[in-house]
Amino acid sequence: MMEPIFKNISIIGLGLIGTSILHAIKAKSNKEITTYAYDINSKHRDIVVEMGIATFVCDNIQDAIKEADLVILAIPVGSMKILANSIGPSLKEGAIVTDTGSTKSSVIEDVNPFIPKNVFFIPSHPLAGTEYSGPKSGFGSLFENRYWLIICEYETNHTRNLAKFFQNLGSIVETVSAEYHDKILAITSHLPHLIAYTIVGTASDLESDLKNDVIKFSASGFRDFTRIAASDPIMWRDVFLNNSEAVLEMLQRFNEDLSDLQKAIRKKQGKKLFSFFSRTRSIRKKIIEAGQN
Amino acid sequence: MMEPIFKNISIIGLGLIGTSILHAIKAKSNKEITTYAYDINSKHRDIVVEMGIATFVCDNIQDAIKEADLVILAIPVGSMKILANSIGPSLKEGAIVTDTGSTKSSVIEDVNPFIPKNVFFIPSHPLAGTEYSGPKSGFGSLFENRYWLIICEYETNHTRNLAKFFQNLGSIVETVSAEYHDKILAITSHLPHLIAYTIVGTASDLESDLKNDVIKFSASGFRDFTRIAASDPIMWRDVFLNNSEAVLEMLQRFNEDLSDLQKAIRKKQGKKLFSFFSRTRSIRKKIIEAGQN
Numbered sequence: 179m180m181e182p183i184f185k186n187i188s189i190i191g192l193g194l195i196g197t198s199i200l201h202a203i204k205a206k207s208n209k210e211i212t213t214y215a216y217d218i219n220s221k222h223r224d225i226v227v228e229m230g231i232a233t234f235v236c237d238n239i240q241d242a243i244k245e246a247d248l249v250i251l252a253i254p255v256g257s258m259k260i261l262a263n264s265i266g267p268s269l270k271e272g273a274i275v276t277d278t279g280s281t282k283s284s285v286i287e288d289v290n291p292f293i294p295k296n297v298f299f300i301p302s303h304p305l306a307g308t309e310y311s312g313p314k315s316g317f318g319s320l321f322e323n324r325y326w327l328i329i330c331e332y333e334t335n336h337t338r339n340l341a342k343f344f345q346n347l348g349s350i351v352e353t354v355s356a357e358y359h360d361k362i363l364a365i366t367s368h369l370p371h372l373i374a375y376t377i378v379g380t381a382s383d384l385e386s387d388l389k390n391d392v393i394k395f396s397a398s399g400f401r402d403f404t405r406i407a408a409s410d411p412i413m414w415r416d417v418f419l420n421n422s423e424a425v426l427e428m429l430q431r432f433n434e435d436l437s438d439l440q441k442a443i444r445k446k447q448g449k450k451l452f453s454f455f456s457r458t459r460s461i462r463k464k465i466i467e468a469g470q471n
Numbered sequence: 472m473m474e475p476i477f478k479n480i481s482i483i484g485l486g487l488i489g490t491s492i493l494h495a496i497k498a499k500s501n502k503e504i505t506t507y508a509y510d511i512n513s514k515h516r517d518i519v520v521e522m523g524i525a526t527f528v529c530d531n532i533q534d535a536i537k538e539a540d541l542v543i544l545a546i547p548v549g550s551m552k553i554l555a556n557s558i559g560p561s562l563k564e565g566a567i568v569t570d571t572g573s574t575k576s577s578v579i580e581d582v583n584p585f586i587p588k589n590v591f592f593i594p595s596h597p598l599a600g601t602e603y604s605g606p607k608s609g610f611g612s613l614f615e616n617r618y619w620l621i622i623c624e625y626e627t628n629h630t631r632n633l634a635k636f637f638q639n640l641g642s643i644v645e646t647v648s649a650e651y652h653d654k655i656l657a658i659t660s661h662l663p664h665l666i667a668y669t670i671v672g673t674a675s676d677l678e679s680d681l682k683n684d685v686i687k688f689s690a691s692g693f694r695d696f697t698r699i700a701a702s703d704p705i706m707w708r709d710v711f712l713n714n715s716e717a718v719l720e721m722l723q724r725f726n727e728d729l730s731d732l733q734k735a736i737r738k739k740q741g742k743k744l745f746s747f748f749s750r751t752r753s754i755r756k757k758i759i760e761a762g763q764n
Contacts, residue, residue, distance in 0.1 A: 256741075305690045309755075325688055354684075362684050365674050370692030372736075373666055376729045378751040380721070381658050383728075391647075391655050393757045395618055397598045399663030401758060402695050408755035411748035418736045418744055428673070429733055435676075436669045440722055443665075443711045448549075451711055455704035458671040462602075462701035464686045465694060 182210040183339050183346075184274075188246035190239065190261065192217035192226050193410070194307060195278045196252035197316025200231040202347045205318040216242035217313070225313040240268045248343065251277035251289075256416030259288035266292035274336055276302045280363060280413070282329050282356035284420035298336045301329040303359065304349060305367075311410035322348035323469075329356050364424035368417055369432060372425065374406035375414070475503040476632050476639075477567075481539035483532065483554065484546035485510035485519050486703070487600060488571045490609025492543060493524040495640045498611040509535035510606070518606040533561045541636065544570035544582075549709030552581035559585035567629055569595045573656060573706070575622050575649035577713035591629045594622040596652065597642060598660075604703035615641035616762075622649045657717035661710055662725060665718065667699035668707070 187203065189196045192215055203211055215232035216239050217223050227235045236242035243249050243265050253261060258277060269275065275297060279285045282301050293299040306324040308315065326349035330337045333353070341351040354362070381392050381400070396404065418425060442450040480496065482489045485508055496504055508525035509532050510516050520528045529535035536542050536558050546554060551570060562568065568590060572578045575594050586592040599617040601608065619642035623630045626646070634644040647655070674685050674693070689697065711718060735743040 305688055362688050366685050366688055366693040367690040370696050375748055375751050376732055377725055378754050379747055380725045380728050382754050392659050394761055395598055395655055395659055396758050397660040399699055400659040403663050404755040404758055406692055407751040411745050414748050415741050415744040419739055419741055422736050432670055432673045435673045439669055443715050446712055448708050448712055451708040452704050454672055455668055455707050457675060458668050458700040461671050461675050462697040465689050465697050468687055
């Protein structure tokens with residue numbers, strides 16, 4: 179039974195994350211929580227009506243947020259500014275606004291100016307997802323045992339309540355700074371996605387026969403990359419536009435390492451290759467030990 | 472019940488592939504098949520003795536091959552030459568020799584000179600594996616529904632028998648040329664592994680605090696890469712040394728595509744990023760349709 183920390187919750191954006199939050203609230207709460215759902219795409223709203231996972235699906239964004247104690251923006255980071263601008267004046271006094279975007283410095287810059295003095299914006303990011311998107315892709319256990327990062331300098335009653343809410347959805351909560359978040363995500367998520375998109379793109383440019391056989395004989399490495407590269411293109415366009423500095427820095431380091439390996443292959447330096455391929459195993463071991471495999 | 476196409480089978484190399492073949496033969500055959508197992512590492516031999524998956528585990532490689540109608544070399548491609556040289560004179564007349572290496576042109580060049588006139592070398596490659604290695608990592612269903620490529624110019628009774636044997640292990644068999652195989656594998660397997668090794672290597676060079684948090688918060692993209700980069704370093708060193716030409720060619724194309732994306736991020740070209748990220752989805756769709764996901 180979820181303690182009703184927030185009685186009226188607004189979910190803006192009904193994709194994988196938004197609908198998963200609705201599923202999780204519905205599965206875990208008693209009827210004391212009222213949820214208001216909104217998506218700019220009316221087809222997505224219709225699907226959520228049909229699924230019956232929200233108390234109210236609103237056709238108007240103001241109706242979806244004006245009663246809410248907690249507003250969750252589960253939309254691409256590139257849409258945060260225009261959305262914050264549109265909801266700012268209608269937010270309820272004392273409400274908490276959070277978001278689930280994959281870049282945090284940009285979201286703070288985009289959202290903060292539109293948040294009224296008596297409303298509290300606390301950015302956050304659940305480290306959870308799949309390669310699927312859209313309202314039908316959500317499921318209630320998405321956040322189970324996954325980290326949900328809250329961006330704040332120091333704890334307050336508001337950040338503690340938000341943390342408790344995320345914990346009730348199944349998450350492990352940690353707090354980090356926006357800048358540090360963006361650096362970590364650049365290497366753990368943004369760069370891997372960029373690389374996966376690149377290699378699948380390279381394959382899709384191959385001559386037609388070879389390309390068909392690449393698809394047919396996609397061994398495990400490439401198959402994994404195509405899964406990553408099947409993620410929502412709008413979300414990822416926005417991520418790279420909004421965390422470009424950290425991504426470009428990590429990309430530069432990556433390129434230097436790749437050049438080294440390229441040279442080692444060309445010069446047939448077996449010892450160098452072996453030593454490089456050996457040291458990467460220890461990181462995998464640590465990830466398995468950390469229970470995040 | 473497996474038809475005993477080959478009554479005496481020798482498995483050289485008791486890692487993931489070698490022991491999986493032993494498991495599969497044991498699970499599917501009646502007692503008419505005798506298996507002879509050998510590994511240069513005596514500890515691996517001891518483990519296979521303990522597991523009881525081979526009829527005989529031989530301490531001497533000559534004993535392991537001299538009676539065999541089928542000899543399977545499941546060893547790193549860099550060891551093929553020295554091994555072929557050592558077993559060549561002891562191979563039984565009429566025997567078939569195959570291998571399971573990930574590079575084919577190099578293996579043909581390394582093995583063929585040591586194969587006697589009355590023995591038939593038919594290279595092959597099962598497109599199956601995991602990130603685990605060693606004799607305990609094998610399992611009998613590894614080849615189920617996975618392609619096993621046979622390298623030959625035209626079919627003979629020998630290639631047909633070998634295909635039937637692989638089909639009995641659960642595989643789908645196709646024939647390709649060595650050069651074409653090496654090109655396909657460069658993009659579907661070798662380049663993805665190189666990239667995964669690189670990015671995990673880049674992460675392991677980060678400052679200690681950041682590195683620990685990267686491990687802790689390894690989101691889905693990076694986690695997948697660490698799995699790929701946990702593969703056997705000797706096997707992969709040998710792959711890159713022995714398929715360097717095809718890998719370097721694909722790597723060049725990849726680098727060009729990555730530079731394009733890098734520029735698009737730096738110049739904040741949203742349309743270009745979106746269009747690139749959209750077209751990669753169709754390859755995933757085709758892979759799912761092909762049942763190889």
